Amino acid sequence: MMRDKLGRFMRGRYGRDELNRVLLVSALVLCAVSLITRLSALSSLSVALAGMCLFRSLSRNTGARFREAQLYFKLKSDMIRFFGDTAEQLWVRRTHRIFTCPSCRQRCRVPKGKGRIRITCKRCGAQFIKKT
Numbered sequence: 604m605m606r607d608k609l610g611r612f613m614r615g616r617y618g619r620d621e622l623n624r625v626l627l628v629s630a631l632v633l634c635a636v637s638l639i640t641r642l643s644a645l646s647s648l649s650v651a652l653a654g655m656c657l658f659r660s661l662s663r664n665t666g667a668r669f670r671e672a673q674l675y676f677k678l679k680s681d682m683i684r685f686f687g688d689t690a691e692q693l694w695v696r697r698t699h700r701i702f703t704c705p706s707c708r709q710r711c712r713v714p715k716g717k718g719r720i721r722i723t724c725k726r727c728g729a730q731f732i733k734k735t
């Protein structure tokens with residue numbers, strides 16, 4: 604049976620994880636893009652990513668592969684947080700201005716279009732005048 608053979612072959616090897624899936628999908632996407640744009644650099648990168656995916660899934664050093672996966676998950680959550688924060692700030696800036704308190708660096712959010720106003724810092728109580 605093909606499945607048994609594959610099972611025996613894969614025993615003790617790292618196999619599939621989300622990072623490998625991402626590598627494989629990126630490789631396929633880059634491959635398609637390189638076919639359309641005829642950029643040979645992209646196709647080399649696509650082969651490199653596919654190779655990395657194959658290397659990781661056949662690797663017997665499961666500890667190292669697991670640590671790579673942990674690193675990947677950390678980078679992913681950092682990126683999601685970064686883009687989420689940026690999007691939120693852009694959204695807030697449509698209606699508010701953000702000032703930094705001169706004495707404690709706390710960021711204060713003030714509605715836009717109120718002219719020159721005195722802002723009281725919520726954290727340290729310092730007052731400063733800004734144009735909104």
Ligand SMILES: [Zn+2]
Pocket residue numbers: 704705706707708709724725726727728729
């Ligand atoms: Zn303050």
